Amino acid sequence: MGEGEGGGGQNEDLLVPPPLHPLPPKGGEIFGRICLINYGLLSEFVSIQGGRTMGEEDIKKILSNLKTVAVVGISPKEDRPSYIVASYLKSKGYRIIPVRPDGEEILGEKVYHRLTDIPEEIGVEVVDIFRRSEDVPPIVEEAIQRRAKVVWMQEGVIHKEAGAKAEKAGLKVVMDRCIKKEHQRLL
Secondary structure, X not given: OOOOOOOOOOOHHHHOOOOOEOOOOOOOEEEOOEEEOOOOOEEEOOOOEOOEOOOXXXXXXXXXXXXXXXXXXXXXXXXXXXXXXXXXXXXXXXXXXXXXXXXXXXXXXXXXXXXXXXXXXXXXOEEEEOOXXXXXXXXXXXXXXXXXXXXEEOOOOOOHHHHHXXXXXXXXXXXXXXXHHHHHHHO
16 A cells, blocks of 8 residues: 555544544535545535635525425335435425336325426426436436526535536535535424
8 A cells, every 4th residue: 555545653643533523613625535624634525606615604594494305316115315315304394206117106296207207287396316326317307497596406416517507507506515414404
């Protein structure tokens, strides 16, 4: 192993990052999935809006004001994260619209096979994506067509180009965050 790649020595403790913080303080800069903070600490990447992190208040407004959530990639299996998140949101008063390629009903709601199959009279406000990052661009295209207000990519789902396209179309974008965890933390 080369220098700085671990493997013992006196500087091994320098390879361990400092504790993570839930949000970057003012002055943080985006660097991949993390924010480098002027003080040398690391913070989790919260979201991106206009090329900078979205603040707690912005996320809180989304969660407080937008109550119709299309859950793309929801599983009918009760032990899957997508089902657990959708069930939680429904228990908190959100309208859940399941979107997946097959199935008839999940959580007592009709399943739609694509976002564009959802009737126009159902105003989709948030598109919550539980799909692989490489599957995100066509979902964002449909979210733009649906005139959704927010594209929310769950933990582990990151697609900067699709996020930038959504922002350019006027949507807010949250990447690599769990909507359930953010709701529990902020509301």
